[in-house]
Amino acid sequence: MTWWHAIVISAAGIWAGMINTVVGSGTLVTFPVLITLGYPPVTATTSNAIGLIPGAISGSIGYRKELTGQAGRVTRLAVGSVVGAIGGSILLLALPPDAFETVVPWLIGLALVLVVAQPKVSAWVLRRSGSADGHGGPVLFTFVLLIGVYGGYFTAAQGVMLMAVLGMFLNEPIQRLNGVKNVLAAVVNTVAGVVYAFYAPVSWPVIGLLAVSSTVGGLLGAKIGRKLPPRVLRAVIVLVAVAAIVKLVLD
Template sequence: MTWWEVVVILLAGAWAGTINTVVGSGTLVTFPVLVALGYPPVTATTSNAIGLAPGTISGVIGYRRELAGQRDRVLRFAGFSAAGAVGGTVLLLALPEAAFETIVPWLIGLAVILVIIQPKVSGWVLRSGGGRASHGGLMAVALILLIGVYGGYFTAAQGVLLMGVLGILVHDSLQRLNAVKNVLTAVVNVVAGLVYAFYAPVSWPVIGLLAVSSMLGGYLGAVVGRRLPPAVLRATIVVIGLAAIVNFLWA
């Protein structure tokens, strides 16, 4: 690994950690970079999942104030995210890479639509519920489980998907939901990373570089993301989601 490759990976990791905390899709930065540097797609995927895990954890710490009062909700959702992540890693190790990536643009497109219509739908849910907050239900945990499977297989844009689902099915402020999203993505990355570390091909130098830079980026993302008004945060989610679709279709 040359010095300029080290610099490129560090910069990509920092940027990925930042946008992962704000909305998600950090893998769309690091995965193409690693592949362009000559790493096999599976190695790039697995190394990326492990390397970005510290960044997701630092993002959770940065959003700790928004997590106040959400312990039961987070624990409930995190269990389904962890179970889904295990299923996703099994798929990655057992199936051809193209088999699952074919539907990725459609999943991201659905998430973008959900984010766009979320304010109206959430308003309808609140009015129909007599003003009571909605905490999801079977639909919420089922979709979180499926997103966990997707995240365990290919981590890109799982944050976008989670924000789309949480924004409609769980009535709360966007910043508090973003804090929950950060916890769930951290759970998926850590669980998947533990499996990959023992059963999949990985590059430990790449993991080390991504771990350091994404941790710094994750904290920076928390500082920036917590100051964004809901409309700006929602617009950021939509823009990054659309960019993810273009990225996959172009590839």
């Protein structure tokens, strides 16, 4: 790894940590950067998932005020995230690398659609939360589990998905929902990351850089990231993700 690669990866990690805390989809910054720097797609996604764990955890801690009184709810839903993440990570390991390389441009494209639609998702969550039942029950648990499967296979935009389903079933302000989203995304990344660390190809230098930089980004996101214009966050996501799709298709 060259010195300028390290600088680029660190900068991407800080930005991803902020984005994951505020909007979600930080993977759509770091994953394309790793692809552009020449890392194989599977190694890029596994290293990215492990490296962003500290940032996801620091972002969740930054939202601890919004999580007050939600311990039981978060614990129940986290079980679904754990089961889903195990299933998704097993899929990534069991399927041939060619299958991942074939499907990942489509997954990035889907994630981009979700990111672009995020303002409408947030507005819908605000409208819907007043009529949500406040519990969710087995249907919400099932949705969270399925998103965990997606996140265990390819983490990008799972935060946007989680915000959508949480808004459907929980009667809470959007920032309290965002706190729950941060915890569940951190659970998925952590579980999948543990599996990857033992059984998948990873780059430990990349993981180290992302771990430190995403932690800084997560803390910044919880403190000042909410003050940044959402359009700026989404614009960066779209630019780097489109670049990754082009590179993957051309290769």
